[in-house]
Amino acid sequence: MTKPIIAIDIDDVLSSQVQVLIEFSNENYGTTLTTGDFKAPGEYWGYYEQIWNVGKEEGAQRFQDFLERKIPLRQIIAPETLALLTKLKKDFRLEIVTSRRADYHTATQEWLEKHAPAIFDGVHFVELWDKSDRKVTKAMICQEIGAGYLVDDSVDHCNLAAEAGITALLFGEFGWNIANALSPGVYRVKDWTEVETYLYGK
Structure with missing residues (x-):
């Protein structure tokens, strides 16, 4: 069958991914994010900019940094x-x-x-x-x-x-x-x- x-x-x-993003962000950008922050309603595209409270260009740069350092592979x-x-x-x-x-x-x-x-x-x-x-x-x-x-x-x-x-x-x-x-x-x-x-x- x-x-x-x-x-x-x-x-x-x-x-x-949220967990390793929190660790990366708090260590590198001085944020104090927790998993609770990722409960706030928002659009899928642009969600990280909302969490970081930054513009599109800064958000894109931070996420690019996150990817280039291979942080997702720490999951x-x-x-x-x-x-x-x-x-x-x-x-x-x-x-x-x-x-x-x-x-x-x-x-x-x-x-x-x-x-x-x-x-x-x-x-x-x-x-x-x-x-x-x-x-x-x-x-x-x-x-x-x-x-x-x-x-x-x-x-x-x-x-x-x-x-x-x-x-x-x-x-x-x-x-x-x-x-x-x-x-x-x-x-x-x-x-x-x-x-x-x-x-x-x-």
């Missing part, structure tokens, strides 16, 4: 998340679908091999940050690989997936996703326990 496929995002889904997968993924792998095929940019592809695959060995059957990248003529969405990749589910923290990605007939689980309670209208077929899950509950119908 063919296992259903779950497409899973990395940043703030598989592991916490860890919580032990309880890894345990749950190991359980899910018995009944589902797990695929990574991420919008990390091209210069992160190899490092991301190495990071996954280190932190989640033998968990994922494939890694797929969306050219969200790269200058590409092929505008690929996560919904398109889900269709290409036959995924029945997408777990992602982005309302836009989840809405597009749902509109393509893919069940989308909108992950987390972040300021950029708590106040948005959802398409039919998008369901909110605050953590991996709720993902498990949804998938197994408990």
Whole structure:
């Protein structure tokens, strides 16, 4: 019997980008951010500028610094998340679908091999940050690989997936996703326990 496929995002889904961003920001920019600051409602694009209370240009420079120092690779997968993924792998095929940019592809695959060995059957990248003529969405990749589910923290990605007939689980309670209208077929899950509950119908 063919296992259903779950497409899973990395940043703030598989592991916490917010946590390493807080540490980076407080150490380098004199901020006093906490996870509570990331509950404030705001638009997905420009959210970090809102948190930092800076303009678009300064925000872009800080985020570029964050990426160039490879801070996202400091993320860890919580032990309880890894345990749950190991359980899910018995009944589902797990695929990574991420919008990390091209210069992160190899490092991301190495990071996954280190932190989640033998968990994922494939890694797929969306050219969200790269200058590409092929505008690929996560919904398109889900269709290409036959995924029945997408777990992602982005309302836009989840809405597009749902509109393509893919069940989308909108992950987390972040300021950029708590106040948005959802398409039919998008369901909110605050953590991996709720993902498990949804998938197994408990």
